[in-house]
């Protein structure tokens with residue numbers, strides 16, 4: 001039995017993970033569930049799975065959950081953000097599923113890596129912000145890092161025997177082909193896309209996900225973040241990672257080897273597949289997903305991304321090329337711009353402008369330690385906020 005800490009339990013990754021855990025009660029025990037403030041969903045999870053520990057980082061929400069669970073509860077409820085770093089280190093926890101969205105997930109993901117846990121990483125923003133520090137923590141902590149982002153998990157599956165952090169080139173890898181659905185605006189004229197509403201942007205054609213990542217898919221910033229994520233996971237430069245638009249979203253990515261072989265991973269677009277894979281690795285187990293029917297899929301299309309239509313992609317390549325704190329600046333400015341868009345304060349078409357202006361305004365410095373990264377994150381949030389205000 002492996003003890004699991006599920007961070008971001010009330011979200012989309014949380015739902016998919018719980019669905020896999022339900023299939024295998026003999027293999028996993030849920031030790032910790034954590035989220036920010038969603039009391040009704042956390043209450044359901046605690047009643048169904050009876051984990052020993054639940055964390056809601058917002059104290060008022062935690063108090064509400066404690067009261068709702070009542071006396072004699074199986075689950076102890078903690079609050080505060082720093083407690084996440086402690087609970088992932090607990091001896092009962094073998095596996096940490098990092099499913100918190102955004103920079104809020106960095107400290108707990110890093111703590112799990114430092115503590116040598118098996119870390120199933122969905123929270124790509126953590127790796128984007130602090131890639132070098134993160135991979136150092138994985139190596140020094142002796143952690144097993146397995147990506148559950150569908151594309152990087154696909155690449156990992158196409159690299160048998162590989163451990164994340166090793167240079168993939170030493171395994172004969174020439175390039176990574178990172179697939180992108182193209183999002184809801186793949187064929188939408190730029191002028192219409194610029195005026196898109198949050199609900200239009202969140203209507204992803206293939207995946208049901210949280211609103212922040214859905215907007216990122218619509219701008220293609222999600223793909224940009226995944227370029228940076230792949231670079232750190234597989235030890236490759238940006239020019240060895242090519243984005244390929246594949247609207248069917250059944251080829252989840254490909255690895256090109258030096259002999260000209262391309263290995264791909266295919267599956268229905270269902271996050272239970274990478275999550276079940278990573279939980280069982282190096283074995284296999286049922287995920288609950290329906291196997292892909294190739295006769296239903298019938299055809300697979302691939303095309304290059306239109307970089308003028310989706311400027312966020314080039315901004316991400318630029319930040320990766322600059323290095324240092326540039327990716328932390330990119331990520332923070334994007335989080336501010338997406339939040340402003342979702343709150344109706346920024347036009348969809350201005351998300352890329354805010355990120356670009358923030359990169360222009362803030363010089364990148366070497367990302368020597370966590371304090372430097374967090375300082376860049378904070379400075380980028382201030383600049384991006386004023387960029388949003390200047391467009392209101």
Ligand SMILES: NC(=O)C1=CN([C@@H]2O[C@H](COP(=O)(O)OP(=O)(O)OC[C@H]3O[C@@H](n4cnc5c(N)ncnc54)[C@H](OP(=O)(O)O)[C@@H]3O)[C@@H](O)[C@H]2O)C=CC1
Pocket residue numbers: 007008009010011012013014034035036037038039057098099100101102104122123124125148149150207208209210211212213271
């Ligand atoms: N959804 C998907 O299919 C995929 C997601 N990912 C990545 O996984 C991560 C999660 O995405 P997704 O599940 O879609 O997002 P959701 O918005 O559905 O869920 C976010 C989760 O994070 C929690 N959370 C948010 N802020 C905080 C905070 N400050 N402290 C603690 N918990 C917090 C939320 O808690 P609460 O509900 O209480 O606010 C919720 O449990 C993202 O990094 C995303 O890029 C990667 C690949 C696929």
Ligand SMILES: CC(=O)[C@@H](O)[C@H](O)COP(=O)(O)O
Pocket residue numbers: 149150151179180181182183207216217218222223271
């Ligand atoms: C499910 C998953 O991994 C998401 O990151 C997904 O990739 C979003 O799709 P696109 O960003 O390709 O539209």
Ligand SMILES: [Mn+2]
Pocket residue numbers: 149150151226
């Ligand atoms: Mn993805």
